[in-house]
Amino acid sequence: MLVTIHTLQTHFAGALHVPIEINVSRGIKFHLIGMPPKLAHECRNRVYSVLKAAHWRWPGQRITINIKPQLIQHSAMLWDVPIALGILVSSGQLSCPVLDQYMFVGNMGLDGSIETIADPYNAVELARALDKKAIFLNCDKRWLPHLNYAGSLKIIRVSSFSSIVSMLNGARPLVALKGPKTKVNKISSDSVGCFSEVIGQVKLKRALEIAVAGGHHLWVEGAPGQGKTLLLRRIPSIVPPVNAQSMALFQKVHYSMCQNENNLESVRPFQWVAPQNSSSEVFGNSKQLSEIVLRAFISNSSDIDIPADLMPKCHSKIPKTTLAFGGMLVVDELLKQKETVRVGLLRELDHYQIQVFGASNPCPCGQFNTTNPCKCSAVLLENHRAKMTGALKDRFDIRIQDSKEQWGDVCPEQSTSIRNRVVTAWERQMSRQGKQNAQLTDEEILKTGCFSVPVLVKVNFECKSRGYSYRGRKQLMALCLTIMDLGGDNEITEAIVNQALELRMDAKSEQAIKKMPWVLPKVKV
Secondary structure (H helix, E strand, O other), rough: EEEEEEEEEEOOOOOOOEEEEEEEEEEOOOOEEOOOOOOOOOOHHHHHHHHHHOOOOOOEEEEEEEEEEOOOOOOEEHHHHHHHHHHHOOOOOOOOOOOEEEEEOEEEEOEEEOOOOOOHHHHHHHHHHHHOEEEEEOHHHHHHHHHHOOOOEEEEOOOOOHHHHHOOOOOOOOOOOOOOOOOOOOOOOOOOOOHHHOOHHHHHHHHHHHHHHHHOOOEEOOOOOOHHHHHOEEEEHHOOOOOHHHHHHHHHHHHHOOOOOOOOOOOOEEEEEOOOHHHHHHHOOHHHHHHHHHHHHOOOOOHHHHHHHHOOOOOOOOOHHHHHOEEEEOOOOOOHHHHHHHOOOOOOOHHOEEEEEEOOOOOOOOOOOOOOOOEEHHHHHHHHOOOHHHHHHHHHOOOEEEEHHOOOOOOOOOOHHHHHHHHHHHHHHHHOOEEEOOOHOHHHHOOOOOOOOOHHHHHHHHHHHHHHOOOHHHHHHHHHHHHHHHHHHOOOOOOOOOOOOEEOOOHHHHOOOOOOOEEOOOOOO
């Protein structure tokens, strides 16, 4: 008898529907089509052992199992349970008229225990999208508050194969999970640290607060050992929630990547790029993968159609930029990165679906423009600063110079109080325009109605005198909106514009740097 049973296959951006056809007919062979030979042999042995241990009869006939469609061979294959059930139903040992309305997921141990699946969230969402009545799976308890219990789909958590059989033959009722009354997402600073642990750096802390609140790109330049890296690593302790318009897509991608992580909260991802990371680790070997994910985030679509040949073989092969969509990407030692990495950042800086933070030293030795003597020659200094091209520099909304003069904070502020202000400003932006200020276009910024005519005149005058590009003008106005939201104001004043200008290291400050003396290179005679 031919039966069709439904299961799925998880991948890094969701789950794929997998119908399995099972037919028991005259013959003596076992054929499993659509699975690699080694995995097929292991699956057959596990299913055989479970059925015999449970005193079921292994059909002494021709068993043909067809798995379709073309699958992602490198992802998790959770098909022991549906294959075992399909063999029982096809051989007439188990009767289930509504088998087509259920979905079964999971591998089994030899004792019939069902293993927990790594990504139950996307499994449940796929079953709901296919209009199934129930899904049978086993998941860790830490996942229970994060599953979607809305709708008519029953989520049935089972731990053994015998439990599923008892439910299907009517010996036990279908007991579905019930969702928690409330779900609170908490962000703990225990694992990432608190801003109060870094003494001083008042200007950089304020710049990070503004950048995180409005989704702006930030580049900080300063001597080593002043706390730049410490503060950048503590950014997750002050981040706001995920933007509401991209929450559905974010959860679909984020939960599929939490397989080996303890943090399942819906918080923004945080990726760190060190100088030793290669271009393939940061951007991947195929541009098509990141482009597909980018189009989905820009269009706020909850579906990502990724071809099987583009799927990463394992979680470690997923590019850092793909993992950082909807969150933050910190590029440490920006000017020491490979040229391919610096060039590749241009596209990521343009679309604002990834918030980029960059940190660099002012020179190779790191002591230029400080009280300590700089050991770099003029040639080394020029080569170092030339790596920050005009195109790259123009794409950072906030550009500041870090100095030791900022070590004067007697009572550092806790990350909790900073995040409260950030969340309040984020909520104002969501209610006003549905996205963060950095993602607004020039037309959308003007439609907010927060800029009066005198303020616009001042903005245009400052942009012209400082040599800003059109992109720089838009960045300046978006910064003004974020400062206004953090302050709880409803209109932008000239004082807010001046604060925004202080966050942008422009041509005037760079000319002052160039006039400073440096050590000339020694010329051999």
